[in-house]
Amino acid sequence: MLILPQADVITQPYWDRARNHELCLQKCVHCENVWHPPTPVCPRCQSNRYDWTPSSGKGTIYSFTVVQHSTHVAVKDRVPYIVALVTLDEGPRMVANLLDCEPHEVKVGQRVRTIFQQVTPDCVLPQFVLE
Numbered sequence: 001m002l003i004l005p006q007a008d009v010i011t012q013p014y015w016d017r018a019r020n021h022e023l024c025l026q027k028c029v030h031c032e033n034v035w036h037p038p039t040p041v042c043p044r045c046q047s048n049r050y051d052w053t054p055s056s057g058k059g060t061i062y063s064f065t066v067v068q069h070s071t072h073v074a075v076k077d078r079v080p081y082i083v084a085l086v087t088l089d090e091g092p093r094m095v096a097n098l099l100d101c102e103p104h105e106v107k108v109g110q111r112v113r114t115i116f117q118q119v120t121p122d123c124v125l126p127q128f129v130l131e
């Protein structure tokens with residue numbers, strides 16, 4: 001059993017681009033603020049006019065946690081796993097799993113890059129790995 005994101009009218013462009021292995025962010029047409037996660041209006045000026053802009057997918061670990069105990073049957077075979085809060089080079093912070101490393105290898109301030117994990121034929125999740 002997988003828990004998958006449910007796209008809506010606001011987030012659909014984000015997930016469509018992720019399926020093409022592109023991480024993208026919303027950028028306000030009015031004040032040029034760039035943000036994540038997707039929202040219907042700019043968090044800075046509340047304008048509803050925005051474009052989607054590509055992200056480098058690179059960033060720095062701001063914080064992380066190691067999940068040791070599963071709280072849902074969907075992740076019971078995955079523990080321990082790492083959830084990282086990453087400051088993207090474009091500014092916004094993004095939460096995703098940190099893959100392909102052991103918990104003792106992770107430190108705040110480390111550089112990461114985005115990879116795209118195909119979890120179903122229709123769903124690709126942006127995740128992080130250490131650079």
Ligand SMILES: [Zn+2]
Nearest residue numbers: 028031042045
């Ligand atoms: Zn704005």
